[in-house]
Amino acid sequence: MMFARLSIAVSALTIAAVTSASAETVTLTAYSGIFQEHYTKAVIEPFMKKYPDITVQFYGMPNSAQMLGTLRAQKSSPQIDVAILDVSVAKAGTDEGLFDKVDESVSANVKDLYPNAHAEGVAGVGVTFDNLVIIYNTDQVKTAPTSWNSLWDKQYEGKVIIQAAPDIQGTTFTIISNKLAGGGDYKTDVSAGIAKIGELAPGVQTWDPKPDVYAPIANGQAALGIGWNARAQIYSGTSGGKLGVALPQEGSGFQINTINLVKNAPESDAAKKFIDYALSPEAQAAFTGEMFYAPTNSKTVIAPDALKRTAADDMDKMIDIDWLAVAKVRDGITEQWRRRIIPLSR
Structure with a gap:
């Protein structure tokens, strides 16, 4: 046994x-x-x-x-x-x-x-x-924005927040803005986009939102901004709908x-x-x-x-961004932000 x-x-x-x-x-x-x-x-x-x-x-x-x-x-x-x-x-x-x-x-x-x-x-x-979207405070922006040009709307001056380049949000926003401004190939020249963002600069509250771009929008510190869709959708839910998310009609760019x-x-x-x-x-x-x-x-x-x-x-609306090509010009884009955009802020 x-x-x-x-x-x-x-x-x-x-x-x-x-x-x-x-x-x-x-x-x-x-x-x-x-x-x-x-x-x-x-x-x-x-x-x-x-x-x-x-x-x-x-x-x-x-x-x-x-x-x-x-x-x-x-x-x-x-x-x-x-x-x-x-x-x-x-x-x-x-x-x-x-x-x-x-x-x-x-x-x-x-x-x-x-x-x-x-x-x-x-x-x-x-x-x-993932793709860049407009994020907005639903108490301050009653109708969901349909265009990237909403960021340039004078009624939101001083209430816009954007993460500047070299952050990938700022880089992607540069490429989108270049297209909005009728610029050429972003891989060689984004001057049109830089100039367009320069027009926005005086109305930007901050280029370095803390702790991120989502919290200041959700709590009403800012009215409009840009962010990544996936995280924005999550925070939209956790904010009780205070943070709205919109994919503009002009499309966006994938990360x-x-x-x-x-x-x-x-x-x-x-x-x-x-x-x-x-x-x-x-x-x-x-x-x-x-x-x-x-x-x-x-x-x-x-x-x-x-x-x-x-x-x-909306795959057909996405800008075909070659991120490997962008990596080669990212420093140049960042330098243009430092020289031609940030100094225009109030």
Whole structure:
């Protein structure tokens, strides 16, 4: 009897050891804060339910630059398997040999991605699209703005807030303003856009809103501003509708977050499964419904209530922004802001 019990105990320990040995942990680095909260709920938790032998550990960081710095520091001995970061930063990481190519050998879903989810010279692929919108205080702005030109409306002088370049919001706003002003190719000349923003400058309350662009709009400190759609939609809900969100009729520009496979990742096979899942219509629809990023997979079916809160139905209105080309002229754009826009503020 004692021998039988001992055999059962040994067998149980053996099974536990085998199970522990087969379990894998994928370390994902991506944006901390509300992105982490909603991505965990919509994508990571369902993935772990589907693959119970794989645990995903979220290593949140505030921005893509910090993620890149961490990946550089770990290059000789990576601790991170998957990174979600801005496309221009992903290009720098690719150039430095930090990532392996994400293609159809990693995920069959790659073939179904929208063309602008693929950036030349970037190992990863687009996993989310976000777009610039007008945000407004619904007590002060009774009718939702329909045009970017609303920001120049004299009745809102001193009540407009905008995040200046080099922040990507300011850079994107420059490209949009250049189009509004009838300017040429933004990759070579944004002088028309700079001049147009210069006309707005005297009425801008601040070029560096704190703690972000959303809170001052929601609490009524400012009436109008610009922000990213996904976060704006979330804050619209948490503000009790005090923060309104509008996609102007002239369209907008996408910011692209890419998903990247770290070269020599410690859990490469499990990481590929996670990337495949993250790019699937299932996961893309879930995250769109959770945080209102537009999906990058063209086969994603979005619930109607979520669809109207994204730019997924307005792809034809999006300015085709080549962020890799913009990266080469970003310093020049920033310098023009410093010389020709900021000094015009009151």
